[in-house]
Each structure stands twice: as C-alpha cells, then as structure tokens.
Amino acid sequence: MNDLLAAYGNLIDMIFLNSIIAYSVWLTLSANMFSMATGGFLSLGAYTCVYLTMQHGLPFFAGAAAAALAATAVALILGLPLLRLRGDYFALATLAFTEVVRVVALNWESVTGGALGIFNIPKYTDTAVLLIVFVLAVYFCWALEHSPEGRARRSMRRDETPAAAMGVNIFTHKLALFAASGFLAGLAGALAGHLNYFIGPNDFGLMRTIDALAYPILGGVNSLAGPALGAAVFTIFPEFLRFSNQMREIILGAVFVLAVLLLPNGLTSFRGFRGSRRRERRMGVREKGGG
Amino acid sequence: MNALLSGEGITKHFAGVTALSGFSFEVPSGAITGVIGPNGSGKTTLMNIITGLYRADRGDLFFDGRNITGLPPHRIAALGIARSFQNIRLFSDQTILENVLLGTHLHRQAGIADILLRLPRLRREERAAESFCRELLERFELKHLAEHPVGRLSYGDRRRVEIVRALALRPRLLLLDEPAAGMNATEKLRLAGLIRRIRDERISILLIDHDMEMVMRLCDSVTVLNFGKKLASGLPCEIQGNPAVREAYLGLES
Ligand SMILES: Nc1ncnc2c1ncn2[C@@H]1O[C@H](COP(=O)(O)OP(=O)(O)O)[C@@H](O)[C@H]1O
Ligand SMILES: [Mg+2]
Numbered sequence: 001m002n003d004l005l006a007a008y009g010n011l012i013d014m015i016f017l018n019s020i021i022a023y024s025v026w027l028t029l030s031a032n033m034f035s036m037a038t039g040g041f042l043s044l045g046a047y048t049c050v051y052l053t054m055q056h057g058l059p060f061f062a063g064a065a066a067a068a069l070a071a072t073a074v075a076l077i078l079g080l081p082l083l084r085l086r087g088d089y090f091a092l093a094t095l096a097f098t099e100v101v102r103v104v105a106l107n108w109e110s111v112t113g114g115a116l117g118i119f120n121i122p123k124y125t126d127t128a129v130l131l132i133v134f135v136l137a138v139y140f141c142w143a144l145e146h147s148p149e150g151r152a153r154r155s156m157r158r159d160e161t162p163a164a165a166m167g168v169n170i171f172t173h174k175l176a177l178f179a180a181s182g183f184l185a186g187l188a189g190a191l192a193g194h195l196n197y198f199i200g201p202n203d204f205g206l207m208r209t210i211d212a213l214a215y216p217i218l219g220g221v222n223s224l225a226g227p228a229l230g231a232a233v234f235t236i237f238p239e240f241l242r243f244s245n246q247m248r249e250i251i252l253g254a255v256f257v258l259a260v261l262l263l264p265n266g267l268t269s270f271r272g273f274r275g276s277r278r279r280e281r282r283m284g285v286r287e288k289g290g291g
Numbered sequence: 292m293n294a295l296l297s298g299e300g301i302t303k304h305f306a307g308v309t310a311l312s313g314f315s316f317e318v319p320s321g322a323i324t325g326v327i328g329p330n331g332s333g334k335t336t337l338m339n340i341i342t343g344l345y346r347a348d349r350g351d352l353f354f355d356g357r358n359i360t361g362l363p364p365h366r367i368a369a370l371g372i373a374r375s376f377q378n379i380r381l382f383s384d385q386t387i388l389e390n391v392l393l394g395t396h397l398h399r400q401a402g403i404a405d406i407l408l409r410l411p412r413l414r415r416e417e418r419a420a421e422s423f424c425r426e427l428l429e430r431f432e433l434k435h436l437a438e439h440p441v442g443r444l445s446y447g448d449r450r451r452v453e454i455v456r457a458l459a460l461r462p463r464l465l466l467l468d469e470p471a472a473g474m475n476a477t478e479k480l481r482l483a484g485l486i487r488r489i490r491d492e493r494i495s496i497l498l499i500d501h502d503m504e505m506v507m508r509l510c511d512s513v514t515v516l517n518f519g520k521k522l523a524s525g526l527p528c529e530i531q532g533n534p535a536v537r538e539a540y541l542g543l544e545s
Contacts, residue, residue: 140407143406143407143409144406147401147406147413147417148395148396148399148401148416148417148420149406151389151392151393151396152393152396154382154384154385154389155382155385155393158382158383158384158385159380159382161344161364161376161380162376162380162381162382163393164344164363164364164365164368165342165344165364165368165373165374165376166368166373166393166394166396166397166456166457166460167365167368167369167396167397167460168365168393168396169363169365170365
C-alpha cells in the first residue's frame with residue numbers, strides 16, 4: 001500500500017515537473033522557435049542549484065533562483081546570435097548547445113562529479129513546491145497571452161511579415177520569449193536536481209530535449225491547456241506500458257506520430273478540452289475553413 | 292509642396308533581374324500619389340524597400356527630412372508608415388477585430404509589471420484600444436464584421452479590413468499595393484470613396500496600381516514605372532496623354 005502511494009506520489013511529481021518544462025518549451029514553439037536548448041537549460045539549472053546548496057550551503061530557494069537566472073542569462077547570450085539564424089539552423093545550434101553542456105558536465109568533475117554524477121543530494125523538491133511553480137508558470141503564460149504581447153505573439157506566429165509591418169519587433173519578442181523559456185527550464189532543472197537524490201550528465205541530453213518538445217506538440221500549441229495536457233499524458237501513458245521496455249518506445253512513438261498527423265491542435269483538438277468559442281479565438285485556435 | 296517621403300536613385304537587383312534602377316520619386320504631404328506600371332515593373336519591390344522588407348542595393352530614402360534607408364520594418368512602422376499587401380496578408384486565424392487591434396501595438400504603454408500583475412493600466416489600455424478599433428471599423432462600414440473570422444469575408448471586405456488595420460497604426464503615410472485588384476466595379480467605387488476619406492483625414496497616400504483608371508481618378512500626381520525605371524511623372528491628365536506611357540501599356544496589354 002505504501003509502495004503504491006509512493007509510486008503515485010512520484011508520478012504526480014513528475015507530471016508537475018514535466019508540465020513546467022512543457023510551458024518552457026511552449027514559450028519558444030508558440031513563437032516559431034524550434035529550440036532544442038531545453039536539455040542544456042535543465043542541466044545548467046540542476047547543476048547550478050545543487051552546487052550552490054551542497055558546496056556553498058545556500059538555501060534551496062536561493063539556489064533555485066540563481067539557477068533560473070543563470071539559465072536566463074545564458075539564453076540571452078545564446079539567443080542574441082542564434083535568433084538571427086534561419087529556423088532549421090537555430091534548431092541545430094540550440095541542440096549543439098545542449099550537447100556542449102552535457103560534455104562540460106561530463107568533464108568538470110569538481111562541480112558536476114563527472115561521469116558518475118552527484119549522489120546523496122538532499123531532497124528539497126516536494127509536491128507542494130512543484131505545484132506552486134507549476135501554477136506560477138501557467139499564470140505567467142496566461143497573463144502574457146491576455147496582453148498586447150500575446151496578440152503580437154499570435155500574429156507573428158501566423159505571419160511575421162505583416163506583424164513586423166504593424167510595428168512588432170520580431171527579434172526582440174523572440175529573444176524575450178527565449179529568455180523566459182530559459183528561466184523556466186533553469187528553474188525546472190533546479191527542482192529536478194533536488195527531486196531524486198541523484199543527477200548525472202546524461203539526465204538532460206538529447207532524449208530529455210525531445211521528450212520536452214513532445215509535450216506541447218502532443219498536447220497542442222494553440223491552447224494554454226495543451227502543454228500540461230501533453231506532459232500529463234506523456235508521463236502517465238508509459239506507466240501502463242511497463243510490461244515491455246521495447247514495446248513502450250514503439251507504442252509511444254506511434255501514438256505521437258498519429259497525434260501529430262491526425263490532430264491539428266494536439267490533444268486539445270478534442271471537444272472536451274476546448275474552452276468557449278470566445279476564449280478559443282483569443283488563444284488563436286484555427287477556425288474551420290479559415291483562409 | 293514639401294515631400295513627406297522621397298527616394299533618390301533607388302536600385303534593386305534580384306538574381307539576374309533588375310527590379311528597380313536609379314528610381315527617384317516624391318510623395319508630397321496630404322495628397323494621393325500614384326505609381327503605375329505594367330506587371331513586373333518593380334512597384335511591389337519599391338513598396339517593400341520603403342517599408343524595410345528589402346534593402347536597396349543603392350539609393351536613399353527620406354521621410355520627413357530624415358534618412359530612413361535600411362531601417363527594419365518595425366522601425367518604419369514606428370515612424371508612421373503603414374501598408375497593405377498586394378496578396379492580402381491578414382491573420383487568417385483571428386477575428387477582424389483582433390487583426391485591427393494589432394495596429395495599436397505601437398501605441399501600447401503597459402509594461403511587464405502591468406501585464407504580470409494585471410494592473411488597471413493594462414485593462415484600461417486594452418479597453419481603449421478595443422473601442423478605438425471598433426470605431427475605426429464603424430467608420431469604414433465594417434463594424435458588423437468585427438467578430439467574424441477572416442475566412443468568412445468576401446475578397447473586397449478583406450482588402451478593406453487590411454486597410455483599416457493599417458489605419459489603426461495612426462499612420463502619417465499609407466502605402467497601398469494594388470488595393471483594387473480582384474474587385475468588381477461597385478467594390479472599386481466604394482474603395483475610391485474610402486481612399487478619398489483617408490486623404491481627407493490628412494493621411495498622405497501612396498497608391499500603387501497597374502490599373503490606370505483607378506489611379507487616374509484618384510491621384511493628385513502620378514509616376515509611371517517601366518522595367519524599374521521612371522518613364523514619366525506629372526498630373527494624371529499629362530500622363531494619360533503621354534505617348535510613351537500609352538505605348539508601354541498598350542504594347543504590353545495587347
Ligand atoms: N523576392 C524576389 N526575388 C526575386 N525576384 C523578385 C523578387 N521580387 C520581385 N522580383 C522580380 O522583380 C521584378 C519586379 O517585380 P515586382 O516589384 O513584384 O513588380 P510589380 O509589383 O510591378 O508587378 C519582377 O521581374 C520580379 O520577378
Ligand atoms: Mg506588385
């Protein structure tokens with residue numbers, strides 16, 4: 001019985017954590033940035049926070065804040081040159097960043113513990129903390145969407161040329177959203193670092209980045225509920241496929257491909273997940289037959 | 292009369308094609324200025340260079356006495372230059388009102404604190420922007436379409452909505468790229484009335500078209516482009532009687 005509770009508790013924690021990561025990714029995807037820097041930001045956040053709490057005795061709160069700010073700063077420095085690249089090169093360059101962070105984590109033993117990782121990390125992250133950060137992340141995205149900046153975001157996602165002609169500074173908007181994405185991922189990394197007693201350099205690599213991208217894509221980018229929904233399904237679903245590791249990957253992959261092919265707005269395409277018509281339009285959900 | 296916008300020696304090459312070569316022009320304040328020319332003569336390229344979408348290979352642009360050569364599109368918009376597109380570019384997943392609201396983007400004041408804390412300033416500003424846009428739609432007889440998605444609009448209405456969106460920017464200069472294309476006679480008449488009303492509100496207009504009739508009827512002065520070069524410029528009646536212009540047009544359209 002206790003085992004069961006522990007198992008589900010863990011699952012709920014993972015749903016919240018992955019949802020926070022999903023909103024971080026959503027901030028980039030919803031502005032036409034296919035960022036693969038998520039793994040790098042998560043890693044940066046996790047190691048920064050764990051380093052500060054374990055080696056310098058900082059309180060968890062301060063370590064997490066420092067982690068988020070460090071990832072924000074790196075996002076700004078990274079975005080400044082990379083956001084001038086064409087979309088596909090941007091994706092590749094951000095992936096290279098994630099890989100560089102992994103290699104640094106692998107080799108900087110005094111800080112990261114090298115290939116062995118860091119053990120016996122105190123567990124500060126609990127369900128309450130995750131819930132609070134999750135709610136704040138959703139609120140942040142919601143407030144942005146219901147502001148002139150959200151309108152500019154939706155317009156430039158649809159067509160950048162007329163948006164710019166109406167005065168939207170596309171570059172600044174993207175840079176700000178990329179930085180916000182870095183902030184959330186850095187914070188999520190800090191939470192992840194103090195969740196499971198252990199972190200290693202391969203926890204936040206390419207696979208973690210692809211999973212993170214899958215959450216909002218599966219859930220639906222054109223709705224605020226999409227990222228959380230996608231993260232929840234993507235986290236719970238594999239639990240039912242525990243019987244076979246290989247089948248798990250295959251079924252998960254197939255479900256994902258089907259969702260992308262058949263559901264234009266991800267899981268939020270289903271009626272039950274849709275809001276009122278008015279809200280739907282506000283969020284920029286595609287109208288049927290819209291030219 | 293003072294020129295509000297002027298260009299000197301504008302030249303633009305695309306791989307193998309010279310779209311504009313040494314083109315100079317002036318758009319006086321408070322008037323409707325026409326640029327006509329056959330298809331492919333470089334009209335849209337000119338508009339894209341003015342609005343910062345393309346960069347001229349050579350030449351300079353001046354707006355209100357200021358050199359604006361090479362400024363990016365959002366800076367051009369901030370100076371008070373708004374435009375429509377030849378191939379209408381409304382945001383097709385949004386309502387008409389939302390489309391027009393983007394025109395108020397440059398006039399927003401709410402900062403990140405107002406947004407994240409949802410301070411009264413944000414709501415006040417949003418309400419003001421919305422009523423401003425509804426008024427604008429009402430003035431151009433589009434109010435009844437405010438909540439409609441773009442997809443349900445007729446072609447003529449879409450063109451008018453795009454012009455209203457540009458007006459929401461409160462521009463000093465409005466650039467229109469073939470606004471009458473694809474319209475029937477009634478719609479064209481209505482459009483002509485709309486363009487005159489905009490001029491009467493002291494917004495200067497640069498009207499680009501290959502349809503002689505519309506330009507001749509509306510413009511205070513006309514410049515003719517042919518193969519990226521200025522063929523003639525003057526009053527509409529002068530242009531109409533110009534043999535070189537007739538030849539360029541008749542030669543291409545027959
Ligand atoms: N982006 C572009 N790339 C390549 N060629 C272009 C581009 N834009 C315009 N052109 C060429 O420049 C010339 C002028 O085009 P354009 O300005 O669109 O003419 P108009 O608007 O008068 O019909 C044409 O030969 C066209 O093919
Ligand atoms: Mg054209």
